[in-house]
Amino acid sequence: MATIQCAATTILLLLLFTSSIPKSHSQQEYVNNKQLDCDNEFNSTKGNICNGVSTSCTSYLTFKSSPPEYATPSSISYLLNSTPSLIAAANNITDVESVAADTLLTVPINCSCSGPYYQHNASYSIKILGETYFTIANNTYQSLTTCQALRAQNRFNDRNLTKGLNLHVPLRCACPTEKQRQAGFNYLLTYLVSKGESISSIGEIFGVDEQSILDANELSANSVIFYFTPISVPLKTEPPAKIQRGATPPEDSPLPPPPPPDGDSDSSKKWVIVGIVVGVVLLLLVGVALFFLCRRQRKKKNEATPPAKPFSASTTTETSKKVLDSIPTSQSWSLSSEGVRYMIESVSVYKFEELQQATGFFSEENKIKGSVYRASFKGDHAAVKVLKGDVSGEINILKRINHFNIIRLSGFCVYKGDTYLVYEFAENDSLEDWLHNDSKKYVNSVSLSWVQRVQIAHDVADALNYLHNYTSPPHVHKNLKSGNVLLDGNFRAKISNFGLARAVEDRGDDGGFQLTRHVVGTQGYMAPEYIENGLITPKMDVFAFGVVVLELLSGREAIVRDKNGTGQQMLSGIVNQVLEGENVREKLGGFMDPNLRGEYPLDLAYSMAELAKLCVAHDLNSRPQISEVFMTLSKIQSSSLDWDPSDDLERSRSVSQTSDSRYR
Numbered sequence: 200m201a202t203i204q205c206a207a208t209t210i211l212l213l214l215l216f217t218s219s220i221p222k223s224h225s226q227q228e229y230v231n232n233k234q235l236d237c238d239n240e241f242n243s244t245k246g247n248i249c250n251g252v253s254t255s256c257t258s259y260l261t262f263k264s265s266p267p268e269y270a271t272p273s274s275i276s277y278l279l280n281s282t283p284s285l286i287a288a289a290n291n292i293t294d295v296e297s298v299a300a301d302t303l304l305t306v307p308i309n310c311s312c313s314g315p316y317y318q319h320n321a322s323y324s325i326k327i328l329g330e331t332y333f334t335i336a337n338n339t340y341q342s343l344t345t346c347q348a349l350r351a352q353n354r355f356n357d358r359n360l361t362k363g364l365n366l367h368v369p370l371r372c373a374c375p376t377e378k379q380r381q382a383g384f385n386y387l388l389t390y391l392v393s394k395g396e397s398i399s400s401i402g403e404i405f406g407v408d409e410q411s412i413l414d415a416n417e418l419s420a421n422s423v424i425f426y427f428t429p430i431s432v433p434l435k436t437e438p439p440a441k442i443q444r445g446a447t448p449p450e451d452s453p454l455p456p457p458p459p460p461d462g463d464s465d466s467s468k469k470w471v472i473v474g475i476v477v478g479v480v481l482l483l484l485v486g487v488a489l490f491f492l493c494r495r496q497r498k499k500k501n502e503a504t505p506p507a508k509p510f511s512a513s514t515t516t517e518t519s520k521k522v523l524d525s526i527p528t529s530q531s532w533s534l535s536s537e538g539v540r541y542m543i544e545s546v547s548v549y550k551f552e553e554l555q556q557a558t559g560f561f562s563e564e565n566k567i568k569g570s571v572y573r574a575s576f577k578g579d580h581a582a583v584k585v586l587k588g589d590v591s592g593e594i595n596i597l598k599r600i601n602h603f604n605i606i607r608l609s610g611f612c613v614y615k616g617d618t619y620l621v622y623e624f625a626e627n628d629s630l631e632d633w634l635h636n637d638s639k640k641y642v643n644s645v646s647l648s649w650v651q652r653v654q655i656a657h658d659v660a661d662a663l664n665y666l667h668n669y670t671s672p673p674h675v676h677k678n679l680k681s682g683n684v685l686l687d688g689n690f691r692a693k694i695s696n697f698g699l700a701r702a703v704e705d706r707g708d709d710g711g712f713q714l715t716r717h718v719v720g721t722q723g724y725m726a727p728e729y730i731e732n733g734l735i736t737p738k739m740d741v742f743a744f745g746v747v748v749l750e751l752l753s754g755r756e757a758i759v760r761d762k763n764g765t766g767q768q769m770l771s772g773i774v775n776q777v778l779e780g781e782n783v784r785e786k787l788g789g790f791m792d793p794n795l796r797g798e799y800p801l802d803l804a805y806s807m808a809e810l811a812k813l814c815v816a817h818d819l820n821s822r823p824q825i826s827e828v829f830m831t832l833s834k835i836q837s838s839s840l841d842w843d844p845s846d847d848l849e850r851s852r853s854v855s856q857t858s859d860s861r862y863r
């Protein structure tokens with residue numbers, strides 16, 4: 200991908216010399232393939248200028264169905280923040296009908312001014328490691344946005360994109376200008392240019408004359424348009440229900456003749472083909488050349504970071520263990536293990552003096568709680584945890600794990616028999632603090648909302664799913680509880696405290712999992728088979744997860760004490776009383792956290808309670824796998840998001856819009 204980007208940059212530089220675009224600023228400037236040059240900003244890539252008659256309007260996007268993920272009105276509307284029924288109606292299909300790959304669908308949206316640009320807001324949660332602003336803009340959003348606009352409207356830089364991050368996605372749209380209105384145009388459609396298309400063929404699809412499209416994009420008759428770029432098409436009426444494209448030329452068509460000196464009506468068609476062929480040839484040539492250049496630069500970069508730690512060594516687990524055991528703290532090392540993942544996140548060995556400095560000599564005011572201190576390394580916050588004895592187990596597990604919802608270990612230090620672990624800093628402390636802590640700080644804050652609680656449950660399930668199913672060998676956390684679920688600045692959950700975590704390799708015929716006589720854990724979270732027989736399986740995490748979900752729902756602790764302080768009850772037992780028998784809705788209402796102030800969808804709360812009840816089943820075989828739990832939670836989460844846009848907010852927005860227009 201880096202290669203392509205490098206290559207694209209070079210192509211652009213070349214193209215810049217060969218083409219120039221008249222700048223009237225009357226309408227919208229065509230991106231002109233500058234959306235490929237992610238490292239630079241251009242006026243045309245930031246967005247369509249807010250220059251129309253009105254500040255908001257109905258507008259249309261086009262989207263090529265791309266199975267399996269985005270092939271139904273429902274899934275596409277989720278991606279583009281539209282409405283399934285409107286997409287279905289606009290394309291004469293049903294909400295859940297799956298259409299063939301590469302069918303071009305029209306998507307109605309509301310377009311409005313946001314600062315200087317017209318845009319339609321969507322949001323996207325990063326699915327896999329390795330997605331970049333470019334792939335999200337070009338591949339996922341099919342060039343309906345640009346990497347430049349994404350970067351400008353999100354506070355993360357490209358290297359900071361990790362799985363689970365939520366991005367704000369501004370989609371390009373526009374409202375008609377005075378001139379277009381006068382010519383009878385009521386809508387602008389953002390059209391995705393395909394292979395072999397020209398301005399005239401696009402005009403034919405929509406029954407619009409070529410000149411109007413050229414004008415709408417500040418293009419001239421002999422401008423080049425590029426495959427996979429967005430173009431504005433002015434429309435007098437709503438777009439047709441089925442977009443019938445002109446014939447696509449064969450894949451390996453020979454090089455077309457050069458365009459005639461005087462542009463005739465067919466010229467733009469030839470030009471787009473020339474554009475593609477020139478692009479492909481250059482891409483290949485320059486790609487090869489730049490591949491080596493980029494690689495060399497990449498290498499240099501890696502050598503250069505991190506600057507503070509002079510030694511950089513590729514090691515295996517064994518060597519790092521040796522370092523942990525034997526190297527005194529006189530030197531700083533940066534360890535990176537095999538695989539690309541470790542090149543991104545490496546675990547460093549710190550000097551004790553560095554830690555002293557970062558924590559203000561482990562001062563009382565930097566103490567977070569217990570033996571955990573707040574630290575600041577050159578302005579970057581971290582948490583330092585002091586542990587007695589050998590913690591190589593935790594280090595070795597965390598070193599190999601890389602997940603957005605698992606706290607990242609950035610380094611460690613061994614000094615006089617104690618181990619100091621340096622973690623990523625979680626600004627909002629632990630979930631336990633938010634749910635059960637009576638101290639002023641949390642009581643005076645706004646309580647966690649329903650959507651935040653669902654997100655937290657989803658995050659924790661995501662992390663457990665990763666531990667159980669995507670690490671090799673699989674791992675069991677063994678000590679999940681609300682106190683070990685940390686919250687970052689955006690209230691995204693990070694599982695911490697892997698002190699008891701272990702690999703569970705035995706999945707043999709007899710289903711034999713490990714047994715232990717040394718039962719340790721936290722009361723209220725430990726699964727019955729673990730307490731009784733010391734049986735260690737991934738299902739013990741599922742049980743503890745169920746308890747955490749019950750805490751999220753009820754705001755109560757894992758062990759609920761009676762009012763007079765004599766008896767106590769397990770939260771995992773209470774849920775059965777709530778969900779069985781009659782008046783379930785009322786009983787559930789009484790069970791829910793009063794701090795939610797009734798602001799939650801009862802049906803979803805019920806689904807979540809049912810899920811938690813399954814997770815805390817006494818018999819481990821009745822409990823679902825975490826992967827099933829994760830899938831159910833994904834559904835609950837997306838329904839919660841649909842529920843969320845609080846009516847009050849919508850109302851105030853439309854009120855402010857009406858009052859705006861009154862003064863115009």
Ligand SMILES: *[C@@H]1O[C@H](CO)[C@@H](O)[C@H](O)[C@H]1NC(C)=O
Pocket residue numbers: 222242
């Ligand atoms: C980009 O936009 C700014 C402000 O809208 C304008 O001053 C500038 O001339 C534009 N640059 C180009 C190259 O059109």
Ligand SMILES: *[C@@H]1O[C@H](CO)[C@@H](O)[C@H](O)[C@H]1NC(C)=O
Pocket residue numbers: 291440
């Ligand atoms: C919609 O599709 C149905 C068949 O699926 C067809 O009979 C009908 O004419 C279509 N309507 C439009 C407006 O294309």
Ligand SMILES: *[C@@H]1O[C@H](CO)[C@@H](O)[C@H](O)[C@H]1NC(C)=O
Pocket residue numbers: 281282285307308309
């Ligand atoms: C645009 O907004 C209006 C009012 O907020 C809403 O009724 C309509 O469904 C929206 N259109 C789309 C395509 O989302």
Ligand SMILES: *[C@@H]1O[C@H](CO)[C@@H](O)[C@H](O)[C@H]1NC(C)=O
Pocket residue numbers: 311313314320352367
């Ligand atoms: C779209 O997002 C931008 C940036 O976050 C915001 O300023 C604008 O109000 C949003 N527009 C709408 C219609 O929600």
Ligand SMILES: *[C@@H]1O[C@H](CO)[C@@H](O)[C@H](O)[C@H]1NC(C)=O
Pocket residue numbers: 203207235337338427
């Ligand atoms: C942009 O996305 C399209 C469709 O996925 C793909 O064919 C094209 O190669 C991508 N462009 C680049 C430069 O990666």
Ligand SMILES: *[C@@H]1O[C@H](CO)[C@@H](O)[C@H](O)[C@H]1NC(C)=O
Pocket residue numbers: 354355356358359
């Ligand atoms: C990640 O983003 C934070 C701000 O959210 C910034 O301070 C930090 O430098 C970024 N890290 C990298 C590696 O880009």
